Amino acid sequence: MTVAEKTRIETGDDGFMLDRATETMPRDKLRELQLERLKWSLGHACTNSPFYAKAFAEAGVKPEDLKSLDDLRRFPFTLKTDLRDTYPFGMFAVPRTELRRLHASSGTTGKPTVVGYTAGDIDRWADLMARSMASGGARPGDVVHNAYGYGLFTGGLGMHYGAERLGCTVVPISGGGTERQIMLLQDFASRVLCATPSYALNLAESAMQMGVDPATLPVSCGIFGAEPWTEEMRAELDRQFGIRSVDIYGLSEIMGPGVACECDHAREGLHGWEDHFLFEIIDPETAETLPMGEIGELVITTLTKEALPIIRYRTRDITRLTDEPCGCGRTHLRIERITGRDDEMMIIRGVNVYPSQVEAALVGAPGLAPHYQIVLEREGAMDAMSIEVEVVVGAAESDDDHDRIAADVRHRIKGLIGVTCKVRALPPGSVPRSQGKAVRVRDMRKKS
Numbered sequence: 262m263t264v265a266e267k268t269r270i271e272t273g274d275d276g277f278m279l280d281r282a283t284e285t286m287p288r289d290k291l292r293e294l295q296l297e298r299l300k301w302s303l304g305h306a307c308t309n310s311p312f313y314a315k316a317f318a319e320a321g322v323k324p325e326d327l328k329s330l331d332d333l334r335r336f337p338f339t340l341k342t343d344l345r346d347t348y349p350f351g352m353f354a355v356p357r358t359e360l361r362r363l364h365a366s367s368g369t370t371g372k373p374t375v376v377g378y379t380a381g382d383i384d385r386w387a388d389l390m391a392r393s394m395a396s397g398g399a400r401p402g403d404v405v406h407n408a409y410g411y412g413l414f415t416g417g418l419g420m421h422y423g424a425e426r427l428g429c430t431v432v433p434i435s436g437g438g439t440e441r442q443i444m445l446l447q448d449f450a451s452r453v454l455c456a457t458p459s460y461a462l463n464l465a466e467s468a469m470q471m472g473v474d475p476a477t478l479p480v481s482c483g484i485f486g487a488e489p490w491t492e493e494m495r496a497e498l499d500r501q502f503g504i505r506s507v508d509i510y511g512l513s514e515i516m517g518p519g520v521a522c523e524c525d526h527a528r529e530g531l532h533g534w535e536d537h538f539l540f541e542i543i544d545p546e547t548a549e550t551l552p553m554g555e556i557g558e559l560v561i562t563t564l565t566k567e568a569l570p571i572i573r574y575r576t577r578d579i580t581r582l583t584d585e586p587c588g589c590g591r592t593h594l595r596i597e598r599i600t601g602r603d604d605e606m607m608i609i610r611g612v613n614v615y616p617s618q619v620e621a622a623l624v625g626a627p628g629l630a631p632h633y634q635i636v637l638e639r640e641g642a643m644d645a646m647s648i649e650v651e652v653v654v655g656a657a658e659s660d661d662d663h664d665r666i667a668a669d670v671r672h673r674i675k676g677l678i679g680v681t682c683k684v685r686a687l688p689p690g691s692v693p694r695s696q697g698k699a700v701r702v703r704d705m706r707k708k709s
Contacts, residue, residue, distance in 0.1 A: 298564035306570040309354035344374040365413045377568040390423020393522035397507035398482040401428030406451035415517030436696040439467040450479040458490040459699030465501040476503035493624035530595030577603040622677045628656035632692040647683035
């Protein structure tokens with residue numbers, strides 16, 4: 262089915278229609294629109310945000326210095342620490358009285374990062390989420406089971422508003438109460454499941470424990486995100502639920518979910534919505550801009566945000582961009598699946614290791630459940646990594662069986678990643694389950 266043919270069925274009950282003209286805009290016209298909106302965003306930030314007025318002055322640049330999109334590299338980066346240093350409202354570009362909503366990070370490592378939205382921001386966010394969900398396979402009239410967390414986390418409400426904007430029926434279940442969720446998935450005949458991939462696996466496991474084959478649930482579309490996940494994890498989710506799952510991407514600092522989303526046509530990279538965001542790739546060490554197609558750190562600039570314009574935000578996410586045409590007809594560039602975060606990279610005996618590499622080596626391995634944790638410890642002057650994996654029911658009947666599986670995993674990790682590590686093969690149910698974002702790395706180095 263072509264994009265043009267899908268226009269009719271992707272019109273919400275409230276009259277909202279997806280902007281197919283923008284989604285399929287020729288790339289030269291898209292660049293013209295980006296330049297126009299970027300000039301506005303820089304001017305808005307400099308005029309109304311004391312933080313950006315100071316940052317631009319210190320960098321010796323003014324909004325009117327931007328003549329082309331390439332000139333953006335002259336402007337300073339924004340870091341996550343900038344939001345913490347200006348906590349709570351120091352980066353906003355509108356009066357507090359114009360804010361209609363606040364979201365915030367958990368703040369587990371210090372002050373949380375606080376983001377705000379005007380009424381216009383929330384409206385555009387809903388539009389982009391509807392666009393993203395339609396791209397991923399959701400349709401007007403679908404029942405959407407939304408198991409993303411509600412509250413200060415942007416995932417739950419972001420998905421909620423987008424699904425309603427698309428014309429779907431939303432089940433605002435949030436996380437937790439897993440057995441009840443299985444019952445409601447059956448009773449409400451939810452076609453779309455929205456959750457973190459780790460919690461979706463938890464749902465599948467709980468369904469089997471209840472005697473329900475997850476593949477018999479009415480779900481046929483899974484929109485998963487909020488944490489890194491691999492192709493191996495996707496294959497496991499597709500197999501267990503009998504679905505085609507897609508990846509959705511976002512950051513609360515930029516907007517929330519809906520900055521980019523895969524299309525269910527190709528599932529080969531996430532379409533980044535370039536009419537609202539400008540994407541760059543930089544060398545994480547030198548901060549130099551890299552050409553299209555090279556791997557580096559993703560940097561995002563907002564083009565239409567009113568409350569909190571963000572200029573050149575260093576996401577720390579490692580990926581690459583491609584502007585090659587997609588079979589779905591959308592012309593917006595694609596962001597390859599995030600391979601890891603620059604600040605999550607582990608150096609184990611001189612080898613750079615990302616948690617996603619470990620996941621790729623474990624998920625789908627014989628005898629293993631798709632649940633694991635990486636444990637980091639300090640051994641002398643070096644960091645050491647051990648891995649706790651979980652065997653499936655019936656795969657290990659004795660200590661010798663557990664030892665054999667652990668040895669197989671050690672060999673697999675050594676062969677695929679190039680590091681030697683300790684492995685513990687644990688009985689079924691031993692690895693903690695996620696009610697939202699999975700905790701994949703347990704760092705014991707500060708405690709040793």
